[in-house]
Amino acid sequence: MDASRFRALRLAVPAVLLSCSLALVAGCSDSKSAAGQEDRADTTQAAAPRASSDLQDDYLKVIKDVLPSVVQIQARSDLGSGVVFDNKGHIVTNAHVVGSEKTFQVTTANNEQPLTAKLVFAYPEQDLAVIKLDSVPGGLKAAKFADSAKVQVGQIVLAMGSPLGLSSSVTQGIVSATGRTVSEGQTGGGTGATIANMIQTSAAINPGNSGGALVDLDGQVIGIPTLAATDPDLGDSAAPGIGFAIPSSMVKTVADQIVQEGRVTDSGRAALGITGRTVVDDDFQPAGVAVVEVQNGGAADKAGLEAGDIITRLGDTDITSITSLSEALASDRPGDRTKVSYTRDGTEESVDVTLGEQ
Incomplete structure (x- = not known):
């Protein structure tokens, strides 16, 4: 919700060039053609x-x-937003909306008085959480979630939520891009998550929209608005028209597990099984990820990586920082086999690793 954890991207808008040469030729035709043109113009x-x-x-x-x-x-x-997930009072939102809290006040569209709710489970790695109303009011309506794999660039969408506390607000835009990998900041309550396959939209996303609904014209939720971009060249002020939503298919997968199991049992997120930190070179530029701790039995442990190794490449991607490592892993799945390049005591080495699950 806090703008300080947003990232800046640029949106390229194609221009459309229209030609009027055919209309000029038609204008030189006889009176019957001209009359036909007038009829068509009226139509x-x-x-x-x-x-x-x-x-x-x-x-x-x-x-x-x-x-x-x-x-x-x-x-x-x-303060943030949420989407009614089922008729039992479960509500899905962003993990950064709930933060470290366990109890909440929820205002629904049909109730002026806030209702109480409790946290079921928060999953900061995907910036998702589920809370549950203590008492389910009459008329509570669950949203319909779309298959986000079918989302197309150019689709008209509406963003619904409570930007700046203005409840039941709606903004309009299009799907600007799909498949974005975006890393949140950790300042201002951010989870620091790196999230793959996000939907980029031009619909206005402001603090308070987080956890709300990005909806298509079929009335189905295609994503959960989570981030809005800022422009560092303008002092981290908002970059209008660049927002990001977690795709609905991922939202449903995670929320279903939380509702049924009380936690996330199958994240689908690849992991090396390390704790690491960014290291810099002699020019103080990010130059890799130092392995601080290796998870016992994890992917890195099984591949022979050790504390003190400096990871410089994952597959075909150069690794310069923790963020770049997280973004590289976001495009992989648990069980994928990839090559990790690293340095140990100044010697460059590489090893094949079967990725684990986060």
Whole structure:
């Protein structure tokens, strides 16, 4: 929720070039052609308001259907949003919204008075959490979650949540990109998670939107808004139109496990099984990840990596920092086999590693 943990990216917007040469040729035709053009122009002008009205009707229907499933979550010192996951009172949100708190005040669309809720489980590695209402009110409506693998760039989307505490707010945009890997900061309550396959959107995402819903025009949640970008060249002020959402398929996978098991049992996130820290070279530039501790029985341990080794490459990716290592691992799956290059006592070595699970 805090802007200090957001990352800056640039969004390239393609321009469309239209040619009027055919229209100019038609304008030189006889009067019957000209009359036909006028008829077509009238038809086009009549169709434009209808198309606009149809799109507006779509917006209104989606908002009416989905907004009752989006709630406001108040922790002791933080405020965010959540999405009703089922009719039993489970609500999915971001881990950074719940922070270290265990109890919450939740305001639903149909209740002016806040309801109490308790934490079920938080999974900071994916920045997701589930809380549960102590008492389920009548009319609580679970959201529908889409298959985020089918999300397409250019889709119109609506972001719903409580930006800056303004509950039940809606903003509009498009899907700007898919498959983004984004690392959160750890300042201001951030989890420091590196999250793969995020959906980038131009819909406005502001503090308080975190944990809310990114929705398509079919009224299905395609993602959970989590991050908004900042521009370091502007003093880390907001970079308008660049926000990120955790894809709905991942949200559903994690939330289902938490609801059924009380924790995450199968994260799908690859891990080396080490504790590491970034090291710098003589010019004070990031130059690799030093292994501080090796998890007993983990992937690195089985491959023979030791404390003091400096990892410089994972597969085809150069590793210069903890963040770059996390981002490289985000594109892999547990069980994948990859090569790790490292230095030990000044000697460059490499080893094949079968990745474990985080």
